[in-house]
Amino acid sequence: MSQFKAHSVLPGFNLALGFTLLYLSLIVLIPLSALFFKTATLGWGGFWEVVTGERVLAALRVTFVTSFAAAVINALFGLIVAWVLVRYRFPGKRIVDALVDLPFALPTAVAGIVLATLYAPNGWLGQHFAAHDIKVAYTPLGIVVALTFIGLPFVVRTVQPVLADVEAEVEEAAASLGAGRWDVFRRVIFPAIYPALLTGFALAFARAIGEYGSVIFIAGNMPYISEIAPLLIVAKLEQYDYAGATAIAVAMLLISFALLLSINALQWWSSRRGGR
Amino acid sequence: MSIAKLNNQATLCRRISTCESSGVTLLLITVALSYLVLFLGLPLLAVFVEAFSKGWALYWAALQEPDAWSAIQLTLIAAAISVPANLVFGVAAAWAIAKFEFKGKSLLITLIDLPFAVSPVVSGLVFVLLFGAQGWFGPWLQAHDIKLIFAVPGIVLATIFVTFPFIARELIPLMQAQGKEEEEAAVSLGASGWQTFHRVTLPIIAPGVVAAALFAFAVSFDQFVISYFLAPPGVSTLPVEIYAAIRKGFTPEVNAVSAALVTLAIKSLVEWQARRSGEPLHGAH
Amino acid sequence: MSITIENLNKSFGAYKALDNINLEVNSGELLALLGPSGCGKTSLLRIIGGMELADTGKLLFHGEDVRQRDARERNVGFVFQHYALFRHMTVFENVAFGLRVKPKKERHSEAEIKRRVHELLSLVQLDFLHDRYPAQLSGGQRQRIALARALAVEPKILLLDEPFGALDAQVRKELRRWLRRLHDELHITSIFVTHDQEEALEVADRVVVMNKGRIEQVGTPDEVYAAPATPFVYQFIGNVNLFHSRDHAPWTEHHGDAVAYVRPHDIDISVLPQDDTALPVEVKLVRAIGSVVRVEVAADDSSELIEIELSRERFDAAPLANGDRVFIRPRQFRVFETGEQHEFSAT
Numbered sequence: 029m030s031q032f033k034a035h036s037v038l039p040g041f042n043l044a045l046g047f048t049l050l051y052l053s054l055i056v057l058i059p060l061s062a063l064f065f066k067t068a069t070l071g072w073g074g075f076w077e078v079v080t081g082e083r084v085l086a087a088l089r090v091t092f093v094t095s096f097a098a099a100v101i102n103a104l105f106g107l108i109v110a111w112v113l114v115r116y117r118f119p120g121k122r123i124v125d126a127l128v129d130l131p132f133a134l135p136t137a138v139a140g141i142v143l144a145t146l147y148a149p150n151g152w153l154g155q156h157f158a159a160h161d162i163k164v165a166y167t168p169l170g171i172v173v174a175l176t177f178i179g180l181p182f183v184v185r186t187v188q189p190v191l192a193d194v195e196a197e198v199e200e201a202a203a204s205l206g207a208g209r210w211d212v213f214r215r216v217i218f219p220a221i222y223p224a225l226l227t228g229f230a231l232a233f234a235r236a237i238g239e240y241g242s243v244i245f246i247a248g249n250m251p252y253i254s255e256i257a258p259l260l261i262v263a264k265l266e267q268y269d270y271a272g273a274t275a276i277a278v279a280m281l282l283i284s285f286a287l288l289l290s291i292n293a294l295q296w297w298s299s300r301r302g303g304r
Numbered sequence: 305m306s307i308a309k310l311n312n313q314a315t316l317c318r319r320i321s322t323c324e325s326s327g328v329t330l331l332l333i334t335v336a337l338s339y340l341v342l343f344l345g346l347p348l349l350a351v352f353v354e355a356f357s358k359g360w361a362l363y364w365a366a367l368q369e370p371d372a373w374s375a376i377q378l379t380l381i382a383a384a385i386s387v388p389a390n391l392v393f394g395v396a397a398a399w400a401i402a403k404f405e406f407k408g409k410s411l412l413i414t415l416i417d418l419p420f421a422v423s424p425v426v427s428g429l430v431f432v433l434l435f436g437a438q439g440w441f442g443p444w445l446q447a448h449d450i451k452l453i454f455a456v457p458g459i460v461l462a463t464i465f466v467t468f469p470f471i472a473r474e475l476i477p478l479m480q481a482q483g484k485e486e487e488e489a490a491v492s493l494g495a496s497g498w499q500t501f502h503r504v505t506l507p508i509i510a511p512g513v514v515a516a517a518l519f520a521f522a523v524s525f526d527q528f529v530i531s532y533f534l535a536p537p538g539v540s541t542l543p544v545e546i547y548a549a550i551r552k553g554f555t556p557e558v559n560a561v562s563a564a565l566v567t568l569a570i571k572s573l574v575e576w577q578a579r580r581s582g583e584p585l586h587g588a589h
Numbered sequence: 590m591s592i593t594i595e596n597l598n599k600s601f602g603a604y605k606a607l608d609n610i611n612l613e614v615n616s617g618e619l620l621a622l623l624g625p626s627g628c629g630k631t632s633l634l635r636i637i638g639g640m641e642l643a644d645t646g647k648l649l650f651h652g653e654d655v656r657q658r659d660a661r662e663r664n665v666g667f668v669f670q671h672y673a674l675f676r677h678m679t680v681f682e683n684v685a686f687g688l689r690v691k692p693k694k695e696r697h698s699e700a701e702i703k704r705r706v707h708e709l710l711s712l713v714q715l716d717f718l719h720d721r722y723p724a725q726l727s728g729g730q731r732q733r734i735a736l737a738r739a740l741a742v743e744p745k746i747l748l749l750d751e752p753f754g755a756l757d758a759q760v761r762k763e764l765r766r767w768l769r770r771l772h773d774e775l776h777i778t779s780i781f782v783t784h785d786q787e788e789a790l791e792v793a794d795r796v797v798v799m800n801k802g803r804i805e806q807v808g809t810p811d812e813v814y815a816a817p818a819t820p821f822v823y824q825f826i827g828n829v830n831l832f833h834s835r836d837h838a839p840w841t842e843h844h845g846d847a848v849a850y851v852r853p854h855d856i857d858i859s860v861l862p863q864d865d866t867a868l869p870v871e872v873k874l875v876r877a878i879g880s881v882v883r884v885e886v887a888a889d890d891s892s893e894l895i896e897i898e899l900s901r902e903r904f905d906a907a908p909l910a911n912g913d914r915v916f917i918r919p920r921q922f923r924v925f926e927t928g929e930q931h932e933f934s935a936t
Contacts, residue, residue: 062433116333142350
């Protein structure tokens with residue numbers, strides 16, 4: 029009962045897991061540990077001083093709040109897009125389906141510039157917002173727009189296959205028992221796709237935290253207002269303050285890790301409850 | 305009558321009892337498309353409009369510049385190495401995670417996701433810390449006259465790091481959905497581990513693997529910041545080209561190169577989509 | 590090949606799937622593991638096949654301990670509940686799989702593989718489908734291909750997990766006769782899992798009735814039907830009437846708190862009391878079903894219905910109608926102390 033792995037006749041677990049861990053260590057863990065060692069040269073006090081600096085705190089807040097907002101927007105609209113793509117037929121559906129992945133492939137700098145021009149006060153879209161006194165580009169709102177763009181595919185792509193797998197019989201059973209359409213969605217379909225939605229949310233959130241290229245072009249980068257943490261890292265690097273830069277990086281890494289781990293644990297728990 | 309007709313036309317569902325009303329259907333489609341147009345369609349359109357605003361000639365001229373060419377080559381080399389490496393990892397990780405129950409699975413998945421959350425700035429920094437002149441392996445590399453950072457290997461390594469989660473994340477749900485009865489059947493018929501994998505599992509997941517590879521290929525185009533940190537002064541990748549050009553101002557040249565990239569990306573994405581929706585040739589049910 | 594199972598235990602977390610199982614399977618026999626879902630029958634099958642490991646206990650094939658041997662070395666054919674056919678292979682390739690993955694020195698020539706696959710496909714009467722894919726087959730056809738695939742490696746033991754579970758009634762009936770005939774031809778020690786008593790009684794040489802991880806009874810189909818060892822078996826196999834000794838079963842001559850189990854066809858009806866222990870009842874319902882007539886009666890002071898089956902001949906000799914007042918008395922019955930009763934509360 030206290031064994032590490034449940035018995036299975038399938039072979040190759042040790043090999044596969046061993047290789048996975050080795051590769052993971054070489055490509056991710058060892059490189060990232062370099063950050064921690066570099067930060068350690070600051071000492072605990074030095075580290076604390078850097079990450080609790082007013083500007084750093086503001087930048088961390090901007091990063092995580094805008095990332096969270098973008099991930100929420102993507103969760104909501106990504107769910108609707110996945111629903112529409114799975115359930116309805118309309119002209120141009122296949123093209124739309126293919127285009128959803130584009131933010132993965134478009135160089136983020138290009139995305140940032142294009143979004144900045146679109147949402148600038150004189151841009152195609154920005155002028156309409158400007159007419160209502162809303163500034164998008166060069167504000168935190170602009171950051172949310174950029175982060176929404178780059179995280180857009182995640183929720184759609186994780187929810188889509190699971191939604192397609194929801195058995196029609198279950199829905200029909202619920203409908204035949206008198207459940208309205210909204211009830212069917214809320215009580216039958218949503219619980220089934222919830223774990224996938226969480227995964228998509230986690231991925232979009234993570235990607236948003238790490239994003240740099242697109243954000244710096246649309247954010248305006250005003251300290252305390254629209255400056256993201258990675259930009260501060262770059263600033264420290266340009267002053268050759270490597271330890272300071274790694275301190276911010278470590279803080280970001282720890283927060284993201286904690287958030288991701290709790291979302292993945294929640295996902296694991298809820299999919300287990302739902303019998304996957 | 306008209307409602308039923310619209311439902312027939314607009315939806316895939318088999319029975320009216322499990323359909324939304326046509327009003328809701330239309331509303332959802334409208335919301336979904338507006339969202340996509342706003343965040344996806346318009347930016348894309350802008351790229352192309354700008355790219356071709358000065359005509360085809362300039363577009364071609366921009367692509368023919370030697371700098372652009374060497375950048376394209378380097379980008380392709382990085383992709384050509386990082387994709388297979390991550391593919392092998394992705395398949396191994398998906399096999400372990402999808403087919404077995406073990407403790408610490410959530411932790412492992414989180415660690416695989418982690419590069420997503422690492423800013424490219426940070427990953428660039430990490431590789432400088434490791435392989436730079438003052439880095440851990442810097443002196444050793446120098447002593448053996450190996451140039452890693454500010455050279456092609458560095459870019460490849462960084463590309464691997466950034467595209468690392470994509471393939472594994474694509475393959476895990478695929479393998480989970482496939483179940484493990486067929487593998488158990490193969491084992492009970494006397495197949496060895498390798499035989500089970502390459503005769504049963506691999507053919508079934510093959511379309512997904514190809515799709516994931518194409519996908520990772522498209523993703524690996526997008527590593528300008530990393531390349532910016534790690535590329536040697538003379539060598540640059542396509543995204544660095546773009547970045548450098550952007551610094552000089554928003555020129556048609558920039559857009560020409562982006563349009564080329566985007567076109568390439570779209571092509572591989574469409575191909576990917578076709579394969580993923582194509583299902584295995586002979587579906588199980 | 591014979592199979593010996595001694596003191597086998599298996600738990601999943603806090604849940605005890607198998608509780609001290611002892612079983613002897615004779616060489617060449619066709620054995621059914623029968624029980625309600627969750628009784629542990631599939632776990633037992635998977636442990637024999639090497640798909641799962643027992644926590645404790647012994648598992649011997651022909652006297653030899655096989656616990657350390659993994660699934661591929663046990664020479665066991667396994668037919669999965671949902672067949673688990675390889676979806677990317679043709680029927681031919683599915684059946685040939687086991688032959689193709691043999692180590693090089695044991696592997697047959699391509700011509701020999703071809704001959705044997707076609708022979709097997711003929712055996713299951715599906716040779717004409719050899720170039721189809723599993724998705725193009727009906728459920729019954731998939732089932733037979735799965736069987737042919739398992740037989741290809743000439744297993745010493747054949748294990749079948751709910752072999753007919755996913756098929757419709759007609760195909761099911763046909764296939765189980767066919768399986769019986771096939772077994773009579775091949776004589777491979779075979780174990781199949783089922784929750785369908787009719788299936789077990791019709792096909793198997795011996796039946797193992799399981800409940801809650803324990804074996805309730807092992808016997809020939811006739812034994813488990815005619816002489817159930819426990820109340821559970823009584824209830825699970827065939828219909829049964831329960832008489833509480835205190836009120837309605839003076840004939841048991843049992844004075845404690847006990848329950849008598851009586852099969853519907855083991856009850857006599859007569860207009861006059863057979864003796865002073867006969868129970869006066871009123872006829873509530875008479876229904877002819879094919880060759881038998883089913884009569885439902887109730888004792889005067891009880892609303893509980895007692896089911897009686899009469900042959901049509903016997904019924905015609907003394908016809909009954911609703912509302913008739915008659916006496917009943919069992920010819921055969923079995924009494925269990927009430928203490929044992931909790932055993933079958935699950936059903």
